[in-house]
Amino acid sequence: MPDVLIGIDAGTSVIKSVAFDTAGRQLAAAAVPNRYETLPGGGAEQDLARTWADTATTLRQLADKVPDLASRTIAIAVTGQGDGTWLIDKDGEPVAKGWLWLDARAAAIVEEIRARPDDRLRFEKTGSGLAACQQGPQLAFMKRSAPDMLADATTAFHCKDWLYFNLTGERATDPSEGTFTFGDFRTRGYCDEVLEVLGVADLRHLLPPIVDGTRHSAGLSAAAAEATGLLSGTPVVLAYVDVACTALGAGLLDRERKPGCSIIGSTGMHMRLAQTPDEVLLNEARTGYTMTMPTPGVFAQMQSNMAATLNIDWVLSLASGILASQGITRTNGEMIALVDQWISVSEPASLLYQPYVSEAGERGPFVDANARAGFVGISSRHGYADMVRAVFEGLAFASRDCYAAMGPL
Known part of the structure; x- marks a missing residue:
């Protein structure tokens, strides 16, 4: 009897597949490191074919850990990193590499749109601030810089949509x-007025149908079954974006206590529950996101600082890089194991760190594509341990700033 649920999460750092029993207990997991490339001018791209191949690999590896996985699987759900633009043609083949949420090439277009009065209309419809990471500005940039690429495209996906397409053949x-890029959060559908403000109304044909995974599934295709070792026809669900799924699993949907929820991943996501559209706080700065939750009429309101663990990876890479230059190799895991020791020998608030290490700048609680990281107050008495502590403290302050932008703490 089928008794296993499979979740796929194609993140920025890792692509993983996890098997759960029907009580939600994890049975096994398989993961491969994700790979993408950064380009001059702020580009960040990922190969679509390799992303699908890596995902299929994790599912085959999962089958090695769970006996009779194919026959025991009830359903598969797929989510992944948000934002970005993954274009395919009429035959389902990639038009180009996928543009990630880390891509900053549309920064100037974001500044243009945000400077116009009609951006307030866009913000009030979507409930979301505008940033270069989003598909809307990225499509607008492509219109100016790569019109031939758009001419070959028939569908604009996000990462998880591309994987769902490979699993099922369905464009969605x-x-x-x-909705948080192109729509009205109140109706959970696309909004023509938003497309007009973004300057991409003529690209409306690229947007796939919106399907709700709480009510819709498609069968695993024969080609995907062969690639993954699972059974053709196994139900596949297109889940909500990764942060919405994490919020749900972390307990954000608690109508009584209304907790906050923070995800300290490659990016930092800080969330509060809005039980009705009227509870969504639209600030004057036009920042943050409003994302529909997989429950009717309920929303996760978010503020997101662009770089979270990216700052930690950077500061640790300084030390590992110096060691490597001397022929000493240390993995990222080995460096992380030393963090508590460094923090314990350093003084609180001895330095201030601004955690804007991403090439894309900052998107919450303010938007500035030119924001960059830096230490304030450094002197000859400070050492590496002080810098490590300041990075973690900087991320804590950034989290507080994000919550403060969504209402009383």
Whole structure:
């Protein structure tokens, strides 16, 4: 009897597949490191074919850990990193590499749109601030810089949509990503007025249908079954974007206590529950996100600092890089194991760190594509341990700033 649920999460750092029993207990997991490349001018791209191949690999590896996985699987759900633009043609083949949420090439277009009065209309419809990471500005940039690429495209996906397409052959996106960039969060559908403000109304044909995974599934295709070792016809669900799924699993949907929820991943996501559209706080700075949750009429309101663990990876790479230059190799895991020791020998608030290490700048609680990281107050008495502590403290302050932008703490 089928008794296993499979979740796929194609993140920025890792692509993983996890098997759960029907009580939600994890049975096994398989993961491979994700790979992408950064380009001059702020580009960040990822190969679509390799992303699908890596995902299929994790599913085959999972089958090695769970006996009779194929026959025991009830259903598969797929989510992944948000934002970005993954274009395919009429035959389902990639038009180009996928543009990631880390891509900053559309920064100037974001500044242009945000400077116009009609951006307030866009913000009030979507409930979301505008940033270079989003598909709307990225499509607008492509119109100016790569019109031939758009001419070959028939569908604009996000990462998880591309994987769902490979699993099922169905072109679709989910309500969370479909509406916070191009839609009206109140109706959970696309909004022509938003497309006009973004300057991409003529690209409306690229947007796939919005399907709600709480009510819709498609069967695993024969080609995907062969690639993954699972059974053709196994139900596949297009889940909401990764942060919405994490919020749900972390307990954000608690109508009584209304907790906050922070995800300290490659980017930092800080969330509060809005039980009705009227509870969504639209600030004057036009920042943050409003994402539909997989529950009717309920939303996760978010503020996101662009770089979270990216700052930690950077500061640790300084030390590992110096060691490597001397022929000493240390993995990232080995460096992380030393963090507590460094923090314990350093003084609180001895330095201030601004955690804007991403080439894309900052998107919450303010938007500035030119924001960059830096230490304030450094002197000859400070050492590496002080810098490590300041990075973690800087991320804590950034989290507080994000919550403060969504209402009383």
